[in-house]
Amino acid sequence: MKRKTEEKEMETAASTSSSRDDGSGSGYEVFLSFRGPDTRLTMADCLYNGLIRAGIRAFKDNEELRFGEEIKGGLLQAINDSRIYVPIFSKDYASSKWCLLELAHIVELARANDEKVILPIFYDVDADDVKLKTKLYWEALRKHKSEYGKDLAKKWKKALREVARIRGRNLKDHGLYKLTNLMVEEVSNLLWTRQTDMSNHLVEIKDRMDHIMKLLDVGAFDVRFIVIHGMGGIGKTTLAEA
Incomplete structure (x- = not known):
């Protein structure tokens, strides 16, 4: 019953956005998907503030406020309206059902619309971890399968592997400050290219x-x-x- 309710929320939000995805939107351009306890005070906060300073309308979700239909609806609407998605993969990202729900929905939107772009960041993990080639995320998915069922777990696994195949940026290759600057520049260039077409x-x-x-x-x-x-x-x- 829990799984059906969550999937229904995603479907409802998707149908709501389809009538609004005409270029007007609600104003958000970038959606940050991250595990709060892992990266809120580091990568997520630095990147969000960098985007805002660059004049980019970014959405940074407060994971602790995900209670009730109104917060969920606003969260999903922000995902639907955004053009660029930045999942910040950290050690406990896959432990959060909300992160995985977000990611699966983001992947569906990107498949349906070529103008939507996913730019992954590997914070303290590697692409192989997200591809489920190591035990790091695999154990979390095993627990999700037990609690939410094999169909939803399979969907989340597919989304993780699909995004992990996208060429992203790894924190260990750049450091926090440089990575933030690189991401802000890349996002700005992508939005600028689309706006000037x-x-x-x-x-x-x-x-x-x-x-x-x-x-x-x-x-x-x-x-x-x-x-x-x-x-x-x-x-x-x-x-x-x-």
């Missing part, structure tokens, strides 16, 4: 936008402002809206 046909607008992006240095941690001024009719509004 519609603008590239405008005369000379692409070169001007590229110049502005260099000035903004979106991966930096400080706050920057751009003032666009000039005589009327030269494309100030078009450039700002692009």
